[in-house]
Amino acid sequence: MIPNDTIVALATPSGAGAIAVIRLSGKDAIAIASLVFQSVSGKDITLQKTHTLHLGHIVDGSKVIDQVLLSLFRGTNSYTGENTVEISCHGSTYIQQQIIQLLLRKGCRMAQPGEFTLRSFLNGKMDLSQAEAVADLIASDNEASHQIAMQQMRGGFSNEIAKLREELLNFASLIELELDFAEEDVEFADRTQFHDLLNRIEFVLKRLIDSFAVGNVIKNGIPVAIVGEPNVGKSTLLNALLNEERAIVSDIAGTTRDTIEDELVIDGIGFRFIDTAGIRETQDHVESIGIKKTFEKIELAQVILYLVDGSQFAANGQLDTFINEIGKIQNQYPQKSLIVIVNKKDVISPDTLTQINNRLNKYQEELLTVNRTLSTIFISAKNKEGVDDLKNQLLSFVNTGALRNNETIVTNTRHYDSLLKALEEIQKVQWGLQSGLSADLMAIDIRQALFYFGEITGQVTNDELLGNIFANFCIGK
Incomplete structure (x- = not known):
């Protein structure tokens, strides 16, 4: 059921700023706004055209609260698909609250998280996957995530x-029609074309599922754990990657006793680096806690940077x-990408470098x-030599070809789950077609595949699902 009351919320971040935007949406949005807005030109905003701007004052009786700019959007021409008003006022938190409280007294209701976008979905302005992309766009913090969200929001x-779904639905209709003429034993759906369609759908679904990785x-x-023994230069490497003194560096072994995390965007891809405590046998209780956390962070990481001090290798025995240590890490974490980094190459002798x-x-x-x-890189973290090679190696673990070619990439876990279930049903239909299964049994699996397709775009939904999705939005959106 589409709500018909009028909601209000602050559309800009809370707190003081140069300006703030207060948004109203609902059947009576323009009428309610007209009760508190006085145009400097004396215009009645209830009579004005959509997509117009009006300078005036927000007043509470004889009291003037602020001079504002009011934007007016009518009906289906708005973001929500219903009458919408946006009030651009000065960014004082006092002014913001005074205007919102005034609008509440005039008949508005405070909007719930994501309710503006929910109304846009319910009014057919966007489908559910596009609505979810709005939240992803707001949360995007690098070029790649922004590009994917924009592509999804544009449909x-x-x-x-x-x-x-439409092509499958057309064949499903023919299959269902055959059930009505079961006694005549006729086929309306061309089985060869149906087989080709199922193969094509399977191919697309597998591509979309694979893109989720x-x-x-x-x-x-991408979480990246920097591990190694104490004093091999882990904190120095983190500082070199971030180009700032983020971690404390000293010659004292065990300086880093807790994990230090920071993020770096490399060529549009976000990497979350985790500087861990040095791994060694210790009687220090605090340091041992840090070492325990190191192994916990390795479990969470997708890439392990195993750092060693190359200047210590003077003999083949070492x-x-x-x-052997590299082999242990590879055997313990076979699913994780490992980069072995030989540090302090600036002080490694030529003979030792050749041996290594x-x-x-x-x-x-x-x-x-x-x-x-095995990927191996020689660096001098202190002098920032080889850091660019390391960044290029990290990027090689991310297949960004699909991103560069503007292909569809799945980022949403809910979509991924529905695609997996749809693929399972399509493969059941394929098996039934090859086995000569009766149309009524195949129709069941086809309906189920259509159901999972509809779940993604919102053609099939329920209040609980919508509540879970839009609860994660910010209130003003």
Whole structure:
């Protein structure tokens, strides 16, 4: 049911600023605004055209609260699809509250989180996936997440789903029609064309499902854990990556006793770096807590930067120990991307550097025999040498080809879940078609696939789902 009362909320961030925008939406929005607004030209705003601006004052009886600029949008020409008024006032928190309280007394109700966008969805101004993209756009903090949200808000994802659903619905109608003529044993749906359609839908669904791996990291950022023994330069590396003194650096082992996190955007992709406590045997209770947290952060990370002090490798025995440690990490975290970083290359002797290179090359050859690889980078964190190479290596873990080619990328967990379920139903229909299953049994799976398609765009929904989605919005949107 579409609500018909009039809601009001602050559309700009709370707090003092140069200006603030107060938004009203509902059947009586313009009428209520006219009760408190006096145009400097004496115009009656209830008689004015949509998409017009009016300078005037907000008044409470004889009391003038502020001089404002009022924007007027009528009916379907507004964001919500209903009468909408936006009042641009001075950004004093006192003025904001005075105007909102005045509008509440005149008949408005305070808007719930996301209620303006909810009304836009209910009034058919956008589908559900586009509405969710509004929240993603507001939350976007890098170029890549902004680009994906904009594409989805413009209907890129929902258009693709809607087209598949329409084609499947047409065949479903023919299948259902066959059920009405079951005794005549006739086929209205061309089975060859239906088979081709199912294959095409399966291909698109798999592509969208696979894109979630990229979309999820673009939207939420990629957690990267910097690990290694004490005093190998982990905090220095974090500072070099961020180009600021974020972590305390000293020659005393165990200086970092808690995890330090900060974010960096590299070529439009967000990375969340976690500087961890050095891993070693210790009797220090506080340091041991920090080491425990290190392993917890490694579990949460998608990429592990294993940092070592290359200047300590003076003999092959130490190099073999180093290689064994790498192997342990790879075996313990086989699903995580690992980059081995040999630090302090500025003080490594040429002979030692050659030894390290030769041993790592030999180890990489051994890994190839079991279809595994290893990324190795030599750096001087203190002098910021090799940091750009590390950034390029991190970017290589993110397949941004789809982003550059403007392909549809799925970032929403709800969409991902519905796509998986839709794919499962499509594969059931494919199996039924190949097995000569009766039309009535295939129709059940087709209806279920259509249901999951409809869940994504909001053609199939319920109050609980809408409540969960829009509860995460900011109030003024």
